[in-house]
Amino acid sequence: MWTCKTTWKKLAPLARTCSTLCRQNARRTVLNSDRRLPMVTQAHMSSGTPGSGGDNNLYYLLVGATCIAGGFYAYRTIKGDQERYNERMNEIASRANKVAEQAETYLPEEPRAADPATDEPTNVPPPAPVEFPSHAPYLLIGGGTASFAAARSIRARDPGARVLIITDEPDLPYMRPPLSKELWFSDDPGVVDTLRFKQWNGKERSIYFQPPSFYVSPQDLEKVENGGVAVLTGKKVVHMDVRGNKVTLSDNTEISYDKCLIATGGVPRNLQVIERAGEEVTKRTTLFRKVEDFKALNKVSRDTKSITIIGGGFLGSELACALGRRSADSDLEVIQMFPEKGNMGKVLPEYLSNWTTAKVRSEGVRVITEALVKGVSFKDGKVEIKLKDGRVVKTDHIVAAVGLEPSVELAKSAGLEVDSDFGGYRVNAELQARSNIWVAGDAACFYDIRLGRRRVEHHDHAVVSGRLAGENMTGANKPYWHQSMFWSDLGPDVGYEAIGIVDSSLPTVGVFAKATAKDTPKAATEKSGTGIRSESETEGTASSTATSSTPAPPPEPQQKDDYGKGVIFYLRDKVVVGIVLWNVFNRMPIARKIIKDGEEHADLNEVAKLFNIHED
Amino acid sequence: MSYCKQEGKDRIIFVTKEDHEAPSNAELIADDPNDPYEDQGLILPSGEINWNCPCLGGMASGPCGTQFKEAFSCFHHSSEEVKGSECVDNFRAMQECMQKYPELYPQEDENQGAASGGSDAPTEDSAPTPTSDLTPTPESAPSSDNTPPTDIQAHS
Numbered sequence: 001m002w003t004c005k006t007t008w009k010k011l012a013p014l015a016r017t018c019s020t021l022c023r024q025n026a027r028r029t030v031l032n033s034d035r036r037l038p039m040v041t042q043a044h045m046s047s048g049t050p051g052s053g054g055d056n057n058l059y060y061l062l063v064g065a066t067c068i069a070g071g072f073y074a075y076r077t078i079k080g081d082q083e084r085y086n087e088r089m090n091e092i093a094s095r096a097n098k099v100a101e102q103a104e105t106y107l108p109e110e111p112r113a114a115d116p117a118t119d120e121p122t123n124v125p126p127p128a129p130v131e132f133p134s135h136a137p138y139l140l141i142g143g144g145t146a147s148f149a150a151a152r153s154i155r156a157r158d159p160g161a162r163v164l165i166i167t168d169e170p171d172l173p174y175m176r177p178p179l180s181k182e183l184w185f186s187d188d189p190g191v192v193d194t195l196r197f198k199q200w201n202g203k204e205r206s207i208y209f210q211p212p213s214f215y216v217s218p219q220d221l222e223k224v225e226n227g228g229v230a231v232l233t234g235k236k237v238v239h240m241d242v243r244g245n246k247v248t249l250s251d252n253t254e255i256s257y258d259k260c261l262i263a264t265g266g267v268p269r270n271l272q273v274i275e276r277a278g279e280e281v282t283k284r285t286t287l288f289r290k291v292e293d294f295k296a297l298n299k300v301s302r303d304t305k306s307i308t309i310i311g312g313g314f315l316g317s318e319l320a321c322a323l324g325r326r327s328a329d330s331d332l333e334v335i336q337m338f339p340e341k342g343n344m345g346k347v348l349p350e351y352l353s354n355w356t357t358a359k360v361r362s363e364g365v366r367v368i369t370e371a372l373v374k375g376v377s378f379k380d381g382k383v384e385i386k387l388k389d390g391r392v393v394k395t396d397h398i399v400a401a402v403g404l405e406p407s408v409e410l411a412k413s414a415g416l417e418v419d420s421d422f423g424g425y426r427v428n429a430e431l432q433a434r435s436n437i438w439v440a441g442d443a444a445c446f447y448d449i450r451l452g453r454r455r456v457e458h459h460d461h462a463v464v465s466g467r468l469a470g471e472n473m474t475g476a477n478k479p480y481w482h483q484s485m486f487w488s489d490l491g492p493d494v495g496y497e498a499i500g501i502v503d504s505s506l507p508t509v510g511v512f513a514k515a516t517a518k519d520t521p522k523a524a525t526e527k528s529g530t531g532i533r534s535e536s537e538t539e540g541t542a543s544s545t546a547t548s549s550t551p552a553p554p555p556e557p558q559q560k561d562d563y564g565k566g567v568i569f570y571l572r573d574k575v576v577v578g579i580v581l582w583n584v585f586n587r588m589p590i591a592r593k594i595i596k597d598g599e600e601h602a603d604l605n606e607v608a609k610l611f612n613i614h615e616d
Numbered sequence: 617m618s619y620c621k622q623e624g625k626d627r628i629i630f631v632t633k634e635d636h637e638a639p640s641n642a643e644l645i646a647d648d649p650n651d652p653y654e655d656q657g658l659i660l661p662s663g664e665i666n667w668n669c670p671c672l673g674g675m676a677s678g679p680c681g682t683q684f685k686e687a688f689s690c691f692h693h694s695s696e697e698v699k700g701s702e703c704v705d706n707f708r709a710m711q712e713c714m715q716k717y718p719e720l721y722p723q724e725d726e727n728q729g730a731a732s733g734g735s736d737a738p739t740e741d742s743a744p745t746p747t748s749d750l751t752p753t754p755e756s757a758p759s760s761d762n763t764p765p766t767d768i769q770a771h772s
Contacts, residue, residue, distance in 0.1 A: 155677035156667040159685065211719045214678055226682040349626040471668065481653040507625040513633070562630075597645045605618075605629055609640035614633040 131219040132232065132253050136164035138473060139247065139257035141237045141410070143167025145175060145459060146263040146441025146466030148209050151229045153470025160227040161474075164218065164255070166247075168236040171291055172215065174207040177459050179294045180315055181489065183207070184322035192295050207291075240414035242434060258436065259473045262416075262425060263466060265442045266404040266457075271310065273376050274400060280378035285398045288315060297399065301326055304396035305333060308385060310373060311401030312338030312345055314488055317360060319399060321490050324363035334364060335393060337371035337385075343490070347498075348568075348580070349508045355563050359494050368393070404457055406443045419445035422455040429479035431469045440469040448480055450598055451501055451577055458486035483592050497588055500578035500595045502570055511608035512566030512582070567591075567608050574600045576607070587611050665692055678720055680713035 138154050140147045143165045151163045165173070174195070182197035191197070195207045216228030239248035246256040268287035275282070286297050301307060301323055309316050309323070320336040320343075327334050340346060342353030343360050361367050372388040382394040406424040410416065416433050417426040424445035427433045431446055439446075441462040445455040456465075461484035471478055485499040563582065570578030575598055579591040590610050601607045618631040647654075650661050658669045667676040667685060675684045687710045690703035700707075714721035 152674060152677040153668050155681060156672075159682060210674065210678075213717050213719045214674070216679070226679075228679060229677075349623075351623055351626065351628065467668070478653055482655045507627075509627045509629065511629045511631055513631060513636075593644060593647075599643070599645070601642055603642075605631065605635075606640045606642040608629075608631070609636050609638075610642060610644075612636070613631075614636055 132249075132255060133162075133164060133218055133221045133230070134254070135256045136162060136221070137258045138163040138261075139255065139259070140165045140261045140263060141247070142261075142263035142265055142441070142443075143169060143171075143173050143231055143233070144263060144265050144441060145173070145209075145462035146265075146444075146469070147261065148173035149463045149466030150261050150263065150438075150440060150470035150473070153467045154474055155227070155229060157471060157474040157476070160225075162221050162224075162227040163229045164221060165229065165231045166235050166237055166249070166255075167231065167233055169290060170234050171208075172212060172231055172233070173209050174291065175209065175459065176207075176289075178207050179291065180288070180318040180322060183294060184298075184326065192298055195291065237410065238413075240410045242414050242416075242437065245436065260437050261466075261469050261473065262410060262433070262437065262439045262443060263441045263462075263469075264407040264410070266406040268400065269403040269405050270400050271373055271376075271402060273373055274398065277376040278378065281376050281383055281398075284378070284383050284396065285400055287400055288319065289404075300397050301332060302330075305331065306335065306395040307332065307397045307399060308335040308337065308383075308393060308395040309399045309401060310337055310385075311399075311403075312336065312340050312343050312369075313347070313401065313403075314344070316399075316401035317343045317356070317490055318488065319401060320360055320365045320367075321363045324360070324365040325491075327364045333366065333395075335366045335368065335395060336360065337368040337373070337387070337393065339370060339372050341369050343367070344488075344504075346504055347502050349504055349510065352510070352563060352568070352582070353504070356490060356494060359491055363491050404442060406445075406455070408443065419453070419455070421445075422453070424455045430472050430477060431465060431480065432472065438469040438473055440465040446480055448483075450483070450596060454501070456484065458484060460484040460486055483595055485588055485592070494583070495585075496580050496582045497585065497591075498578065498580040499588060499591050500570065500576075501572065502578040502580055506570045506572055506578070508568050508570050509604045510563075510566055510568040510582075511605055511613070512563055513613045566613055567611050569604050569607070576601065576604075581611070584611060584613050665689060674720075679717055680710060680721070683710035683713045686710075 138151075138158075138161055140150055140163060144167075147165055147167075151165060154161050154163055167173075178197045182199070183191055183195065186197055188194065188196070196204050197207070198204050214229070216224050216230045218230040218232050221228065221230040235253075236250045237247045238250050240260075241247070244256070245258070245260075246254050247260070248254050268289050270285070270287055274285055286293055286300070288294070288297060297319075307323055309320050316336060316338065320334060323332065323334045326332060336343075338345070340353070341350065342348075342357040344356055345353045347353075348356060357367055357369065368387075368391070370389075371391070373385055374388045375386040376398070377384050377386075383396065383398060385393045385395065385398070387393070408416075408418050408423070408425055411418045411425060414437070416437070418424070419426040422445045424443045425433055425439040427439045427444050427446045429447040429449055431438045431440055431444060433439050442455075442457045444465060445453065446465070447453050464482055464484040465480065468476075468478060468480060468482075483499055485497055487495070487497040489495040565583035567584060568580040568582060569576045570580075576594055579594065581587055581591060594607060594610075618629060618635045620627065620629045622628070656666045656669070658666055658671055660666050665688065675681065678684075683706070687703055687706035690706045691700035694700045694703060696702055715723065
């Protein structure tokens with residue numbers, strides 16, 4: 001059935017062109033004959049027919065050739081698709097096996113780990129003996145940002161709700177953006193343990209959304225008077241029985257639910273060349289996502305001489321800048337390599353991407369663009385990265401920031417659909433996969449009424465979608481409507497907020513003003529006295545790069561700095577589908593409105609006026 | 617003067633302050649304040665309190681959420697001369713609950729419950745809960761996130 005569907009999809013355009021060609025040819029022949037017929041009837045009949053007959057043969061030949069070529073192309077594509085699909089399913093299956101193995105090895109260690117755990121100030125309630133609630137009215141699978149936002153939403157709307165969060169991480173829910181930004185700029189040498197960071201308004205906070213006292217312990221969840229949120233850490237849901245409304249954990253415990261949210265996020269992708277490179281390389285490779293990865297990389301940055309980041313997107317560039325800053329005080333070499341022509345090459349138009357790359361370089365990072373990694377090996381105590389163009393880079397440690405693979409292991413047992421274009425669980429505009437099952441966050445491929453089907457991997461989206469899922473789990477029936485935003489800071493001079501579909505392959509229109517010293521992320525918050533962007537947006541977002549830690553004053557934006565501040569519109573069929581606010585802050589509501597309207601604007605300069613880019 | 621350049625599919629326009637002085641003629645669609653899809657502010661069109669408002673932070677969802685909701689509802693519906701004067705018991709219960717969780721509801725010098733209950737409720741309420749929250753700063757309140765239409769209408 002699948003093959004038929006894709007075959008038809010591939011063939012449809014071809015069939016269409018073939019049929020239109022046929023129709024056009026037929027029409028042309030008819031017209032020709034029509035025109036000729038009146039003349040022909042006067043003269044001999046024979047003069048008309050052989051001519052048009054010969055033309056007909058030519059047309060048939062052309063059409064026939066096109067059909068054969070089209071058929072051949074369709075066959076090749078479908079074959080490729082089939083292979084790609086199989087590869088993907090195999091990959092997911094193999095990952096599930098690996099995780100199942102890990103879960104089994106984790107289990108016998110748990111009772112032993114319980115004792116040292118109780119000595120330290122951990123966020124995990126004493127694990128043994130843990131009685132799990134056998135039933136949770138609201139079950140949230142995954143303990144990240146989306147899950148926490150949903151928990152909060154459920155508790156706000158359903159008085160006395162009992163919410164159980166199950167996470168395979170050992171930590172309580174926390175926010176990820178500081179792991180690649182603020183935490184690296186902290187003055188506190190104990191930041192690795194406290195995980196607290198200073199926002200630009202000077203206030204300090206923890207990456208954890210709530211301290212442990214906020215949560216109810218899992219065994220008390222069913223009894224506590226006004227309900228609450230309980231978190232089961234270090235447990236993985238391995239099987240989901242949708243008909244029976246229950247899930248099975250890795251230790252064979254079963255928990256039934258009334259409403260379930262899947263917010264499993266994803267796991268960092270790795271390069272195949274690294275996976276195949278052997279243990280010496282893989283143990284010197286970091287896939288950055290969790291708190292433990294931050295702690296490990298922090299240690300590595302102090303112990304090694306050279307770190308190479310593979311990947312030029314958000315995470316890669318932010319880590320490069322963070323490590324680059326650190327290299328200023330030590331003799332750490334920081335290299336960043338990626339296949340695009342510049343940092344954020346898939347997000348920013350080329351001129352801005354080049355500009356950003358220059359900034360990253362000024363942070364002390366050696367940026368290698370257009371770098372395709374061909375092979376990785378471990379030689380003479382160094383990790384050797386061979387690029388396709390022959391260049392070789394020798395380093396001590398690799399950080400692979402090459403994307404996220406959404407975690408959809410439950411799809412099989414739950415019978416949930418996985419999206420083949422974007423990955424992740426396929427859900428409708430209300431984030432529902434099936435009755436009583438919702439999906440939010442990185443793992444959700446949802447239908448955005450304005451922008452179409454998509455899957456978004458940003459923090460604010462996790463908050464917005466988590467909150468929406470929580471609302472819908474308590475009967476709101478609202479679609480995804482409030483457009484989430486995202487932001488990035490690359491050093492004290494470059495900061496931008498963005499909303500919608502920000503894909504550099506779309507045509508863009510950028511409207512810029514000359515920057516003054518006042519137009520930097522740091523200056524903007526200092527003036528307003530508050531944290532910016534996220535603070536005026538939905539909750540759960542953290543402000544970005546703190547510069548108070550640097551001893552030297554931030555460099556003045558140079559006069560040749562053409563792209564000081566402005567607005568960039570991303571267009572799809574003449575409609576603005578994405579906006580980047582470049583060094584322009586506190587204007588996200590206007591941007592959101594423009595995207596929501598979805599109108600065709602004849603002059604985008606007029607639209608840009610709405611942002612008052614010359615003001616602060 | 618503004619000038620424009622084209623780099624492939626990307627267009628770049630540089631504008632001076634004078635260029636942008638004239639008001640914009642871009643048309644924006646008027647917002648429907650009762651749009652059920654939109655995120656509402658603190659008070660819903662029906663007059664009820666939106667407990668899921670980001671401005672409340674975690675107040676309605678935490679361990680003292682029930683007490684907070686009772687106290688705040690009472691205050692909101694109060695039509696006494698001194699608003700909320702009949703809600704003292706509710707606020708006391710809330711305060712007692714909050715004292716059990718000093719980490720979540722840091723006790724400052726004045727009486728937390730009374731201060732937030734008596735004065736302008738929404739903006740102040742977020743102030744006592746800065747640290748334990750999703751919202752990093754108190755001033756985040758109802759303004760920008762929940763009333764974008766006002767901003768837009770001012771321009772158009």
